[in-house]
Amino acid sequence: MRFHRQTITVEQARSKLLARITPTTQEKVSLGEAFGRILAQDLVSPCDYPGFDRSPLDGYAVRATDTESATVQQPVYLQVVEEIAAGDVPKMALGPGMASRIMTGAMLPVGADAVIMFEQTVNPGEKVQQVGIKRKLTAWENVSRRGEEVEQGSVIARSGEAVDAGMVALLASFGITEVPVYRKPTIGILSTGSELIDFDQPLRPGMIRDSNSLMLQMLVLQAGGIPVLFDRLSDHSPAVKATIQRCADRVDLLVTTGGVSVGDKDIIASLVDEAEVELLFNHVAMRPGSPTTAAMIGSTPLCALSGNPGACHLGFFLFVAPVIRKMANLPAEPPRWRAILAADCEKPSPFPRYLRGRIEVRNTTLYAIPDPPVKSGNVSRLKGSDCFIVIPAGGRGKRAGEEVEILCYQHYLQ
Numbered sequence: 132m133r134f135h136r137q138t139i140t141v142e143q144a145r146s147k148l149l150a151r152i153t154p155t156t157q158e159k160v161s162l163g164e165a166f167g168r169i170l171a172q173d174l175v176s177p178c179d180y181p182g183f184d185r186s187p188l189d190g191y192a193v194r195a196t197d198t199e200s201a202t203v204q205q206p207v208y209l210q211v212v213e214e215i216a217a218g219d220v221p222k223m224a225l226g227p228g229m230a231s232r233i234m235t236g237a238m239l240p241v242g243a244d245a246v247i248m249f250e251q252t253v254n255p256g257e258k259v260q261q262v263g264i265k266r267k268l269t270a271w272e273n274v275s276r277r278g279e280e281v282e283q284g285s286v287i288a289r290s291g292e293a294v295d296a297g298m299v300a301l302l303a304s305f306g307i308t309e310v311p312v313y314r315k316p317t318i319g320i321l322s323t324g325s326e327l328i329d330f331d332q333p334l335r336p337g338m339i340r341d342s343n344s345l346m347l348q349m350l351v352l353q354a355g356g357i358p359v360l361f362d363r364l365s366d367h368s369p370a371v372k373a374t375i376q377r378c379a380d381r382v383d384l385l386v387t388t389g390g391v392s393v394g395d396k397d398i399i400a401s402l403v404d405e406a407e408v409e410l411l412f413n414h415v416a417m418r419p420g421s422p423t424t425a426a427m428i429g430s431t432p433l434c435a436l437s438g439n440p441g442a443c444h445l446g447f448f449l450f451v452a453p454v455i456r457k458m459a460n461l462p463a464e465p466p467r468w469r470a471i472l473a474a475d476c477e478k479p480s481p482f483p484r485y486l487r488g489r490i491e492v493r494n495t496t497l498y499a500i501p502d503p504p505v506k507s508g509n510v511s512r513l514k515g516s517d518c519f520i521v522i523p524a525g526g527r528g529k530r531a532g533e534e535v536e537i538l539c540y541q542h543y544l545q
């Protein structure tokens with residue numbers, strides 16, 4: 132199987148993989164922990180909002196009928212019977228000719244059905260026993276009625292919505308302390324290669340530091356998963372299949388890096404020949420990362436990414452992030468935009484080429500600025516990008532000023 136591989140497009144490969152992914156189950160978390168998660172159920176308001184008729188202004192609570200003849204020239208004078216601050220419960224009910232001094236957010240007294248702002252009274256703001264009302268009010272004018280925004284029992288948030296800061300405030304207003312959200316999928320990360328050492332170890336001849344493990348952990352967090360780091364596999368590890376199986380059993384998705392090509396030590400490439408491993412694809416029409424592989428290890432999906440850091444980064448974006456997002460009930464496909472290419476990319480390629488780059492808005496036009504050409508084994512240009520620019524297969528590539536498709540990290544990886 133190592134050398135006889137069937138090439139499929141990125142889109143076909145992703146569909147094949149996503150078809151095998153089921154969304155995760157739900158869990159209840161505290162309101163603070165729910166931030167950034169996806170609601171798993173509709174939420175219903177347990178009470179009215181506002182919970183009582185209240186004043187939206189600093190002024191006087193009155194009975195509208197008492198103000199019928201009020202004008203600037205001939206104000207109507209009402210007896211002030213109480214001062215009500217926000218948080219107070221009014222003690223006095225208003226009868227004919229009465230008013231209560233009331234502050235913004237305070238509860239309306241029984242009998243009142245309108246509020247006049249200080250500015251529309253005689254001697255605004257002064258503490259008086261008789262307040263002069265300078266205009267006629269209609270019933271319920273300047274009153275925030277109980278339940279006018281949200282009635283008890285109505286849906287305040289829907290399953291599938293993201294819990295952002297505003298949603299946290301909304302749920303806090305209703306005293307909702309526990310929130311049903313989709314469980315974050317656990318994503319196993321397993322690097323392979325005898326040349327790899329931990330990043331905090333001194334180099335030895337022929338060795339390189341394992342950077343993919345950490346990069347993948349960060350990317351998993353950005354995509355909304357929980358990374359689970361497994362011990363690296365060396366190229367001489369016995370029982371590769373048993374180890375992979377054990378790791379796969381512990382997570383929702385297993386991601387490996389390295390060993391997917393045709394090399395003598397490419398241990399993941401031969402894994403797909405084993406019984407109980409169902410190959411989904413092992414050759415994708417893309418540059419870099421064409422040997423990117425996916426399989427099912429029993430019921431756990433495996434994304435086997437290239438060891439080359441650039442190809443690993445791209446493989447994560449094209450295949451792993453969509454899986455994590457589908458598991459987490461988020462839209463799976465990376466967002467595709469169109470932009471104007473800001474520099475020539477004329478290297479021809481038999482497969483679509485994905486270049487890392489940055490998006491820039493110049494006037495009202497979106498530009499995609501490609502990174503300078505790099506090999507997929509390079510590490511210095513892994514940082515600072517916010518999109519992949521897709522240069523189609525064949526032809527002469529694309530020139531500056533031509534329109535290209537871009538896949539943006541924005542709103543996709545947090």
Ligand SMILES: Nc1nc2c(c(=O)[nH]1)N[C@H]1C(S)=C(S)[C@@H](COP(=O)(O)OP(=O)(O)OC[C@H]3O[C@@H](n4cnc5c(N)ncnc54)[C@H](O)[C@@H]3O)O[C@H]1N2
Binds near residue numbers: 323341388389439442
């Ligand atoms: N004869 C052929 N050789 C290769 C082909 C091919 O078609 N025919 N394809 C090339 C392409 S394209 C790719 S992509 C790579 C795929 O490589 P593997 O996935 O098998 O990865 P390795 O051989 O294990 O390593 C490749 C490269 O990456 C470095 N690496 C590996 N793991 C890490 C890590 N965790 N952190 C940092 N760097 C890592 C490794 O040392 C190698 O330099 O195959 C081509 N070959």
Ligand code: MOO
Binds near residue numbers: 419420437439
């Ligand atoms: O597809 Mo590879 O990452 O070019 O060496």
Ligand SMILES: [Mg+2]
Binds near residue numbers: 389390391392393
């Ligand atoms: Mg290899």
